[in-house]
Amino acid sequence: MQRRVVITGMGAVTSLGVGAENFWKAIKAGQSGITPIERIDVADLPTRIGAEIKDFNASQFIEKKEMKRMDRFAQYAVAATALAVDHAHLDVTAINRKRTGVIIGTGIGGVETIENQHAVLMERGADRISPFFVPMMLPNMAAGLIAIKYKLTGFSECIVAACASSNNAIGDAYKVIQRNGADVMIAGGAEAANTRLALAGFCAMKAMTTNNDTATASRPFDQNRDGFVLGEGAGVLILEELNHAVNRGATIIAEVTGYGCTNDAYHITAVAEGGEGAAECMRLAIEDACIKPAAIGYINAHGTSTPVNDRNETAAIKAVFGEYAYRLPVSSTKSMTGHLLGAAGAIEAIITAYALKEGYLPPTINYQTPDPECDLDYIPNVGREANIEYALSNSFGFGGQNATLVLKRF
Incomplete structure (x- = not known):
């Protein structure tokens, strides 16, 4: 075991x-x-x-x-x-x-x-x-x-x-x-x-x-x-x-249950069109957690606010979750923190752990005009309560680097 x-x-x-x-x-x-x-x-x-x-x-x-x-x-x-x-x-x-x-x-x-x-x-x-x-x-x-x-x-x-x-x-x-x-x-x-x-x-x-x-x-x-x-x-x-x-009597905040890591092998800075590498990374993390995609109740997106990333991350989420993607809450907390580059995933893991522990999904603030190519539930402007068991957190980087974590409510 x-x-x-x-x-x-x-x-x-x-x-x-x-x-x-x-x-x-x-x-x-x-x-x-x-x-x-x-x-x-x-x-x-x-x-x-x-x-x-x-x-x-x-x-x-x-x-x-x-x-x-x-x-x-x-x-x-x-x-x-x-x-x-x-x-x-x-x-x-x-x-x-x-x-x-x-x-x-x-x-x-x-x-x-x-x-x-x-x-x-x-x-x-x-x-x-x-x-x-x-x-x-x-x-x-x-x-x-x-x-x-x-x-x-x-x-x-x-x-x-x-x-x-x-x-x-x-x-x-x-x-x-x-x-x-x-x-x-x-x-x-x-x-x-x-x-x-x-x-x-x-x-x-x-x-x-x-x-x-x-x-x-x-x-x-x-x-x-x-x-x-x-x-x-x-x-x-x-x-x-x-x-x-x-x-040792520790208070447990959340559990780490899945991890995926891939490379786009596409371009030094651009994301692969359709988000193929990101999609595979999410799939691997979900498989590592030994769950089905529909078990994920929230995604903390990489969501950088760049035209190319957000479009392709949306496409990747659809590729992994199919029709369920439209019912799956997704938010980018970079709308509040900016992009911390190599530290982004860590602060977003903290957010994701708290979201699971407290049953609260943080918003994507500053969301005003919907993009036809980005048509998921991005938790616009105001967070919401939700009792979820699993959450996923994405981080993608230059050089085609992709890393996804799956956390579980404890």
Whole structure:
């Protein structure tokens, strides 16, 4: 019999709040974390809004000396982990640390550090580069710092799979526990790509919205959508083998029951027409959960608010669920959080777990004009109560990366 894997703690650092419970309250209320960008000068960019974190104090979680040696994405990851460990009431000193691991995904890693140190090189010379430059920029440093902080010597890795990174991280962590490679896994993702270089790059690709009205810019599945809004932050989940969680008296939030991972093998940035790779990914996750498609009661969509993604994700959902797709509630919470790239799947897993636990489906806000090609139930503007047993969460990324999770009400 396969080992069962449950979620016992969650931590979030987002533009909508710090702490999973605060974050979920804002999501339930349909609040938007999208504001004018203030941290950097964006006057010359076509996109001047983002889901910036404005109320985060890293010193609450990290010593000031250490903060200076950590890129913001790693700070967010360490903070979200501390929140998740606390939320899980997990005494790290009382568990087998050889059987406890860490998988943290990121799409871009320490891009702010790269940008800042390049400026130092150009303006002040090579001898002024920080000796911490390389470790600060490395994508795996978030996982490394968490392992070091809690002295966790078990399974450890970093997933870099663009916007699918943290769904892959959670899925891989689930599989590690399931195959008896660990009893506890800290899994999630972190991103801090709201920098001039990254923003300019996404703008050059024409991937981001040029609608700088914060109230309508991120509008997944709406006919007038024109691109995504960049977010930042971290989400971390504590995954445990069921008996391990029960034996220590943990409160179980939800169960992880399925994971799918595929590649479109189509294009470096574009989604395959018809969403074939995404559809197969959903099918694999549902098969892994040993359920039928009709058992899924809600989908937290990738839903980026780009014309191509939303159209093809809709097509993929129809391919998997057939006529049932029209009765299946789907929402994109990126309408509220923006797109956190490699951290998106983690915060959306948190949302999905709470949706199952509390029987409440979050909305797609800013939805005004239906698109004939996107004709499903997107839970427009106002969330709703629903007693569901299974939910699915999608994450798709550049390079054709697809990752889907199935969570179950416990």
